[in-house]
Amino acid sequence: MSVAEQPRVEAPPWTATLNEWTATVDHKKIGLLYICMSVVFLVVAGVEALLMRWQLIVPRNTFLSPQIFNQMFTMHGTTMVFFVGMPILIGIGNFVVPLQIGARDMAFPRLNALGFWVTLFGGLLVYFSFLTGSAPDFGWFAYAPLTERTFARGPAADFWSLGLIVSGIGTVTAAVNFVATILGMRAPGMRLWKIPFFSWTILWTSVQILLALPPLTAALFMVVFDRQLGAHFFDAQTGGSSFLWQHLFWFFGHPEVYILILPGFGMIAEVIPVFSRKVLFGYEFMAAATMAIVFISMGVWAHHMFCVGMSRTLDLYFAGASLLVSIPTGIKMFNWLATMYGGKLWLASPMLFACGFLSLFLIGGLTGIMLAAAPFDFQLSDSYFVVGHFHWVLIGGTLFATFAGLHYWYPKATGRMLSERIARWQFFLLFVGFIVTFGPMHIAGMLGMPRRIYTYDANRGWDIWNQLATVGGLIQAPSYLLFVYNIIVSLWKGRPAGDNPWDAWTLEWATTSPPPPYNFEEIPTVHSRRPLWDLRHPDDPDWQYE
């Protein structure tokens, strides 16, 4: 036999790979695209954060000009919220939800692809503003009239509003798709109250997106009309109202923070039971608490506006409603702890991040109670205390939960295990660096330091807290790089994972890793929330107790 006759096994040309990934409508690939995009933006926004921290390391530093500093915090905040936080959660949801509920894909696969690409292009559109000479510099909540032509002369504000309008379309399509998928495509036997907890939170996150995002889009259109068509919605000088923007924005902005945390709750509620080897304690109460959070949190937006001089009645209403949110949130906390209690805690990397979440998110919740106490907020609002608080919920909450989820499902997505050793380093650097960065910010805020200042005087007692914060940022930075390194290198070097490396119980672990394009050869029939538990313990199945 001559050599030439041997069939040649060739890697597909790169154009084929490119085509496969850009034209895909497979929910798993789209999910991974979302996640990759978010990780890239996470690194970009992280660099922006470090530039800010370097500027603030000593008083009256001249490392960044005020113009650049202001662009940095605007782009950092905008990116983290719209192009890291939301898409990474939507991406994980995209990958996991159909597998978890036993579907072959999302309800509308093409719409799903559209959603991703539109989100990506929205992000690029916002970043294009750099090419016009300057990025937006009015903060992520863009208080009018700073966005009006008078104060934002260049095109940056237009790029910003259009970018968010475009990516907002992507977010809304994703939410519609989740609702349709979860309501309509569950495996036989999976009643609505038997869906795995992560899918439950994605359902309610989607409801919240549908309630909150359209008002933002409308408000952004009003900004564009003001700037391009000479409308005067937000211009007080010509009879508009800058105050209106605050209401419209926060009517979106507060639900947004729950959009960013609910899927995190969902991931924690998957990881803790599996790594405690116990069923989730009080599923029904957890599920009800999720709904309560969605509904209550639609009515608390003006707690971001306590200092605008509302009436006492409004102040008190918004303070009371905000405090109410802490009750269902507390219920969740207690149920997770009860799940761990009496279990066999397996401290693998997903569980490490979940425990990090529990210990840190608690603190974010407690500082939230302080901010909700309206008069206390008159002192704390817009100070560095707030910067400490929201990073505590966004990193200590959302990001730790996201890392827990990513470490948990990475073997399913790739068929390989992540390096546990690197994951541990990543965890400890992040945990320590995070506390050193954002703990001192609370103190600086209580010592009178406002947020969004590019410099400060030496004689105010703020130096030491700022120095610590910068050092903490430098400790955190390698942690993110280790994560990126780990997810790339483990693609080749990681131990093969097998179908179910964590001995977990939901349907995604019943298929191969990575799953085939059609997900399941045969759609399984389920009887409980933990189908794989039932399979393994036929003598004592879950559905007896649910």
Added chain:
Amino acid sequence: MHRSLLLALNDVSPQNLSIFDPVSPPAEAIHQLSMLVLAITGGIFLVVEGILIYSLVRFRSPHNPRNGEPPQVYGSQPIEIAWTAAPALIVFVLALVIVRTEWEVRGDPEKLQPELKESKPLRVTAIGHQWWWEYVYESFGDEKLDFLTANELHVPASNRQVPSERRPVYLTLKSADVNHSFWVPRLAGKTDLIPGRTNTMWFETGQTGVFVGQCAEYCGTQHANMLLRVSVDPPEQFEKWLDNERANALESDDAAIRKGKQVFLAQSCVNCHRVAGTSAHGKVGPDLTHLMGRATLAGGTLDNDRKGENLRRWIEDPQTIKPGCLMPAFGLSASDLDGVVRYLSSLE
């Protein structure tokens, strides 16, 4: 390094802006509330972290499927009800305390404390500008004042024990352009200045001295250098300050100063600045009538030193000192600059 950096490092007399050192009723009421809230949240923190750490230590066990699974507990209704009720109770107590504090801080003090009728209140309108403060003194007791000044607010010290010697300060807050926020932590919480809206706040303190703070709502490029200084003066000193401040600018006999004045009035300065009693009527920048009565320049960015060095640097090129601020450099000749500085330095 930048010159202003070196200057700033020389002047390190510590300033206290802590919300835990209140000297005026609104800040004191908030301080009390904050102590209670910190105690409650601190308690919850200890309990929950304690349970978490206990569980981690007690139930940690390396994974081995052959050892079997722990007992499965699906939930418990009584327990769920208990840990719904407990936080609800805490929230209820907190809400009651919040209502009380809200009333103390945001209530109309003249309605809540009838004895204030005998006091002599100072009423000032504060107007936020990109990146400086305008103060219009409206009235002091029954006396109408109606003059304006900038960047440093002088108020009388109050004797809170004797109703007739009380000197509460009522501020009306407005904005000329974008949102700002008035925050002097030791006097009161912050209140925003919003275009198209009128807000109010008040404070009253017996402690003399200078209280600092700064604009707390992001307002554009130089938000960081929009500092607040409130000087609480002993009553006699305050009245002296009032008398000086409401008079027109001093006319000097010194020939050099008169010449400087002519240079100043011939420049475009007059389009943006006002010097009462002259032809300078501008309203874009701070009033300069009694510039030398202030300890700082340009919204607290520079010390107003007696030799006029910083003033000179400022007029020469404001953009190197406060980049992006709304006063351009004019490229004045050295002799014109001397004249202007000499004139402005005479405005006590």
